[in-house]
Amino acid sequence: MTNVSNEHDPGDWFGTRIEPGQTAPAAVPISQAFDGSEVRLPIRVTCSEAPGPTVAVTAAVHGDELNGTGAIRRIMRDTPFELNAGTLVLVPVVNLQGFERHTRYLPDRRDLNRCFPGSAEGSYAARLAHAFFERVIKRCDWCIDLHTAAVRRTNFPNVRADMSRPELAAFARAFGAEFVVSGRGPVGSLRRAACEAGVPTIILEAGEVWKVEPGVVDYAVRGITNCLRYLGMVSGKPAEPEFRLETDATKWIRAERGGFLEFHVAPGDILAEGDAIATNADLTGVVSNVIRAPRAGVVIGMTTIPSVAPGDPVCHLAFSKSGVLNRMERTVDALEDDALYSRLRDELATSLRVTPSV
Numbered sequence: 001m002t003n004v005s006n007e008h009d010p011g012d013w014f015g016t017r018i019e020p021g022q023t024a025p026a027a028v029p030i031s032q033a034f035d036g037s038e039v040r041l042p043i044r045v046t047c048s049e050a051p052g053p054t055v056a057v058t059a060a061v062h063g064d065e066l067n068g069t070g071a072i073r074r075i076m077r078d079t080p081f082e083l084n085a086g087t088l089v090l091v092p093v094v095n096l097q098g099f100e101r102h103t104r105y106l107p108d109r110r111d112l113n114r115c116f117p118g119s120a121e122g123s124y125a126a127r128l129a130h131a132f133f134e135r136v137i138k139r140c141d142w143c144i145d146l147h148t149a150a151v152r153r154t155n156f157p158n159v160r161a162d163m164s165r166p167e168l169a170a171f172a173r174a175f176g177a178e179f180v181v182s183g184r185g186p187v188g189s190l191r192r193a194a195c196e197a198g199v200p201t202i203i204l205e206a207g208e209v210w211k212v213e214p215g216v217v218d219y220a221v222r223g224i225t226n227c228l229r230y231l232g233m234v235s236g237k238p239a240e241p242e243f244r245l246e247t248d249a250t251k252w253i254r255a256e257r258g259g260f261l262e263f264h265v266a267p268g269d270i271l272a273e274g275d276a277i278a279t280n281a282d283l284t285g286v287v288s289n290v291i292r293a294p295r296a297g298v299v300i301g302m303t304t305i306p307s308v309a310p311g312d313p314v315c316h317l318a319f320s321k322s323g324v325l326n327r328m329e330r331t332v333d334a335l336e337d338d339a340l341y342s343r344l345r346d347e348l349a350t351s352l353r354v355t356p357s358v
Helices: 067-078 096-100 124-135 166-175 190-196 214-230 322-333 340-351
Strands: 022-032 038-047 054-059 087-091 142-147 153-161 179-182 201-207 245-247 250-254 259-263 276-281 287-292 297-303 313-319
Touching: 022 124, 038 096, 054 067, 054 214, 067 087, 067 142, 067 201, 067 214, 124 190, 142 190, 142 214, 153 166, 153 214, 153 313, 153 340, 166 201, 166 214, 179 297, 190 201, 201 214, 214 340, 245 313, 245 322, 276 313, 297 322
Parallel strands: 054 087, 054 142, 142 201, 153 179, 179 245
Antiparallel strands: 022 038, 038 087, 153 201, 153 297, 250 313, 259 276, 276 287, 297 313
């Protein structure tokens, strides 16, 4: 499981010496600001006393996606596990410039998560991506990259990984998510570039931008702990979810007409074919149409803004066989109210006004 091509001095982190058994902050030189001063990215490194893999946990590659930052800060503050082997590299914010401006993008208006592995002689975004990729990601053996939905959307927690690769499939399942979406990821994304460079990487998509949501943080910390247990870095066995849906079939259901939506579903809901997702009406209340599920599926993402134009995304569905979904629905119905799945469904629904369909 170890990337033997790593030639770095394991104790040297950009001028900070971190010996076995120590935890310390470090700063990665990645670029220069407009005034010529050096831009350094804050990270925290824990080196256990026993050898093992080096794992990076990254957040805010999109600078406004803060749930992952909240999860990493929870790990830093509360120390929910003891690292028994290997090295853990925590990167609370990758896109520091976007984070400072409360935006997804970099100052040159590029999406950093479409620029990896980057180029030392390319655009500003490409140079940032190259510096971070070469100095941090390629030094690691595994990576967990934390994301949220884009602006004006929310995601029910789901892990995304290339499930055609056995090592990635096992790592993704170890996270303990109920929903796993298979795919390589977009060209230029951190996870795709990292996987191609020999650093197996999964991502968690959960919650909204500009927020640190308690349930999402709990979910992320639990999943990170599970992955470290799987790698033998933390004691114990990964906790298994009550059910798991793995699929490569998803679709955004889009508005056919402009109007104002009244939602009938929430993130995490399991739908049958034909179930009402939202009623679309004009501003005087005249109903134009009801948006329905084209087939049975699970709501893994939704818009949080009720006003739509034709073609706007409304609901992101993950599909599976109806028999699988029926068994999942029975399992969900039997969960306790304080189960994390139930909590998340209720918490994420607070960004929406959900009413029964007529």
